[in-house]
Amino acid sequence: MKYSDLPKWSGEAAKWAEEYFSTLDDQPVRSQVEPGDIKALLPENPPENPEDMEIIFRDFKEIIPPGITHWQHPRFFTYFVSNASPASIIAEQLVNYMATNSMLWQTSPAATELEERMIQWFGHAFGLQSGYSGLIQDTASSATLTAVLTMREKALNWEGLERGLRHSPQLRIYGSKENHSSIEKAVKLSGIGFDNLRFPNNLPNRSIDPEHLRDMILEDIDAGYRPAGLVLCVGGTATGAIDNLVEPIQIAREFDLYTHVDAAWAGSAMVCPEFRYLWKGVEGADSIVINPHKWLGMQLECSIQFLADPILQSKTVGLRPDYLRTKGEDRISNLSEMAIVLGRRFRALKVWFTLRAYGLSGLRDLIRNHVKWTKELEKKFCSDNEFELAFSSPLALFGFRFKPRGMDSELVTNRLFERINDDGRIYLTQAKIDGKTTIRFTCGTYSTTRDDVLMAYDVVRELGDRIKLEMTDGSTSRD
Numbered sequence: 001m002k003y004s005d006l007p008k009w010s011g012e013a014a015k016w017a018e019e020y021f022s023t024l025d026d027q028p029v030r031s032q033v034e035p036g037d038i039k040a041l042l043p044e045n046p047p048e049n050p051e052d053m054e055i056i057f058r059d060f061k062e063i064i065p066p067g068i069t070h071w072q073h074p075r076f077f078t079y080f081v082s083n084a085s086p087a088s089i090i091a092e093q094l095v096n097y098m099a100t101n102s103m104l105w106q107t108s109p110a111a112t113e114l115e116e117r118m119i120q121w122f123g124h125a126f127g128l129q130s131g132y133s134g135l136i137q138d139t140a141s142s143a144t145l146t147a148v149l150t151m152r153e154k155a156l157n158w159e160g161l162e163r164g165l166r167h168s169p170q171l172r173i174y175g176s177k178e179n180h181s182s183i184e185k186a187v188k189l190s191g192i193g194f195d196n197l198r199f200p201n202n203l204p205n206r207s208i209d210p211e212h213l214r215d216m217i218l219e220d221i222d223a224g225y226r227p228a229g230l231v232l233c234v235g236g237t238a239t240g241a242i243d244n245l246v247e248p249i250q251i252a253r254e255f256d257l258y259t260h261v262d263a264a265w266a267g268s269a270m271v272c273p274e275f276r277y278l279w280k281g282v283e284g285a286d287s288i289v290i291n292p293h294k295w296l297g298m299q300l301e302c303s304i305q306f307l308a309d310p311i312l313q314s315k316t317v318g319l320r321p322d323y324l325r326t327k328g329e330d331r332i333s334n335l336s337e338m339a340i341v342l343g344r345r346f347r348a349l350k351v352w353f354t355l356r357a358y359g360l361s362g363l364r365d366l367i368r369n370h371v372k373w374t375k376e377l378e379k380k381f382c383s384d385n386e387f388e389l390a391f392s393s394p395l396a397l398f399g400f401r402f403k404p405r406g407m408d409s410e411l412v413t414n415r416l417f418e419r420i421n422d423d424g425r426i427y428l429t430q431a432k433i434d435g436k437t438t439i440r441f442t443c444g445t446y447s448t449t450r451d452d453v454l455m456a457y458d459v460v461r462e463l464g465d466r467i468k469l470e471m472t473d474g475s476t477s478r479d
């Protein structure tokens with residue numbers, strides 16, 4: 001395969017993509033293979049001699065798609081989606097051709113300057129008034145780890161980086177109970193330790209209780225700990241819980257804590273002014289993460305980290321060894337100095353393409369439709385007395401349980417969940433909410449239509465009826 005073969009094989013890839021997207025609707029959303037099925041089709045050792053592209057491409061078509069869970073399927077209603085608009089796909093294709101590394105301004109000036117401009121565009125798109133700067137990270141987990149490291153070092157006056165943590169005061173981080181597990185991971189990996197991550201109580205609306213937060217901080221100071229940071233969520237993973245930001249951030253400021261807001265999923269909805277009440281007070285935060293790859297059509301990896309003062313983060317993770325020094329560096333930014341990793345994929349191109357190809361109005365329509373259709377679906381479940389609404393969110397997410405009369409709801413909900421995902425027409429996740437199994441529905445795929453969303457009710461109802469029948473017959477063979 002030579003560079004001169006690119007037109008032929010890019011063309012073949014595009015033809016394959018066209019067929020893939022046009023037949024996706026008929027494929028099971030979740031891959032139906034068993035563990036080991038794919039590996040069994042792959043030789044144990046690499047080829048000694050070059051192979052023909054025809055054969056490589058044929059094998060790709062035969063082996064890979066059956067082992068793919070189709071994240072771009074219009075009925076992928078699980079986790080939070082990682083979506084990919086057509087404009088983003090094309091931008092990624094161009095990035096693949098250039099295969100550039102934007103670790104320094106000099107190693108790809110266009111990538112760095114476009115990224116800086118896109119951060120500014122995003123600030124405008126999300127209605128942020130303060131002058132945030134920032135960068136595009138690969139994932140929210142990286143942004144959160146970087147923020148937690150900054151919390152640590154700020155609290156230690158940047159001495160931990162040199163001396164290690166052994167003789168440092170014991171730090172405390174406070175976090176919402178509804179936060180994603182990436183916060184736990186960041187606290188563990190930062191050396192602060194999970195025992196030092198404290199969870200204030202929730203209010204009945206699942207938002208962090210500011211009074212309890214204050215009490216915990218005071219209690220820790222009295223006991224000799226050093227409070228370092230606060231992590232809040234706007235759109236927690238399980239139920240979409242939303243912390244009230246104003247008071248907790250105010251308290252964090254009183255005690256000089258660094259604050260990070262995880263809006264990885266719900267942040268995308270802030271392109272719509274009517275949802276911005278959900279993160280009122282966000283501009284008090286030192287760091288905010290939003291993943292446009294979850295809901296704005298800009299595919300993985302696309303995680304925006306806004307920073308009120310980027311110097312704090314670059315003091316923590318930035319390094320400028322001799323070999324990375326460049327002429328005129330006082331006039332430019334090297335974005336890798338705000339990140340843990342040095343090598344950086346050119347992520348801003350898909351942002352630029354997507355924002356231009358659909359405009360903010362197109363992206364608002366996407367979000368508004370997803371929310372509207374999800375609400376319609378939620379109503380269908382609410383008006384069916386064999387289902388119970390477990391939780392609801394102002395955005396495109398809700399949870400339900402199956403509760404046919406005279407049957408164990410926990411048992412049948414679990415059974416229904418398994419049956420839905422084996423069936424393949426739709427794909428949902430389950431979560432334990434308040435100790436009970438709950439089936440979670442979310443919508444965010446670029447190609448999803450209203451019919452796709454409403455079909456979820458028909459599939460669930462049909463499979464639920466079958467389970468009821470089997471249980472009354474005693475014929476539970478499939479389970």
Ligand SMILES: Cc1ncc(COP(=O)(O)O)c(C=O)c1O
Binds near residue numbers: 141235236263264265
């Ligand atoms: C609220 C929230 N934060 C963070 C993450 C982690 O995102 P990433 O996969 O970008 O690290 C998720 C993942 O779904 C999430 O739901």
